[in-house]
Amino acid sequence: MATFIHIDVPTDDLERAKKFYFDLFDWEFEKPFPEMDYYLYKTTGLNGEEGIRGGMGLRGEPEQRITSYIGVPSIEEYTDKIEKAGGKVLNQMPVPGWGYLAICLDTEGNMFGIWEDNSEAV
Incomplete structure (x- = not known):
């Protein structure tokens, strides 16, 4: 889970x-x-x-707030799931040598992040 x-x-x-x-x-x-x-x-x-x-x-910007990240096995799989469930993916990016992250909004407008561990990220 x-x-x-x-x-x-x-x-x-x-x-x-x-x-x-x-x-x-x-x-x-x-x-x-x-x-x-x-x-x-x-x-x-x-x-x-x-x-x-x-x-x-x-x-990074005046509105930036504390962001909690949820670990997932695949950024691509979960960004698709988030959008199909009615959420939004605001951006996604690699963190070279560490993994991939995406910043998202849930259906209530709450921001959260998802994270995929991947040491081969570039």
Whole structure:
């Protein structure tokens, strides 16, 4: 079953946001791409189990909000399903070496993302 796997948090000030989430929830951050202002974070559940992972970067546009991503086996299959179910696919793109993502709207106008792991993405 598809489930939430990643939550992107856009920021205006990365260091301020990292400090806020670390001080509040003890989130751990790593910077996998030295050339980008983007950090990955990991969370821990209330019982100590690994929680949802996510990313934090600079806000791309004034309206950009937190976006939750659902892991799927195939972007193409699920973008078709989303449109047939009455949703919209706003854009899709590769993340080279990592996978593919698409940003979508559900039938209620809520934004969400889907993600396909694929290390051969270009």
